Amino acid sequence: MKKHGVSMNHVARQWVIDSGAVSDWNVGCSPDARALACLRKHGIETSHKARQVTKEDFATFDHILCMDESNLRDLNRKANQVKNCKAKIELLGTYDPEKQLIIKDPYYVSYGLTFIFVLLRWLPFSLDK
Secondary structure: OHHHOOOHHHHHHHOOOOOOEOOOOOOOOOOOHHHHHHHHHOOOOOOOOOOEOOHHHHHHOOEEEEOOHHHHHHHHHHHOOOOOOOOEEEEHHHHOOOOOOOOOOOOOOOOOOHHHHHHHHHHHHHHOO
């Protein structure tokens, strides 16, 4: 992220950033090769393995961001099963300064840079909030 104007020290001090799926289809797998290529193109390396969102995530994280209405619905349903849920569940696009509310799943559409562009557009703004 430093390459894109976001200080990693600032991020590390203020945020715990993780990724989890609503389903368990790819648990333990590396990211899609196209996603890895996109990240590398932007100077971002990862050793992340897919995992499923857990009940503990809803009690641990302040925010859980998702890409579309289907994820939002599934996450809200899971959150309703957690007594001490503190996470605010929102669409990532809510923070996009260009107002792209829904981020299409890049697995099913032409694999562009949609997700990373939205992330890089909103991250500097949201870090200041």
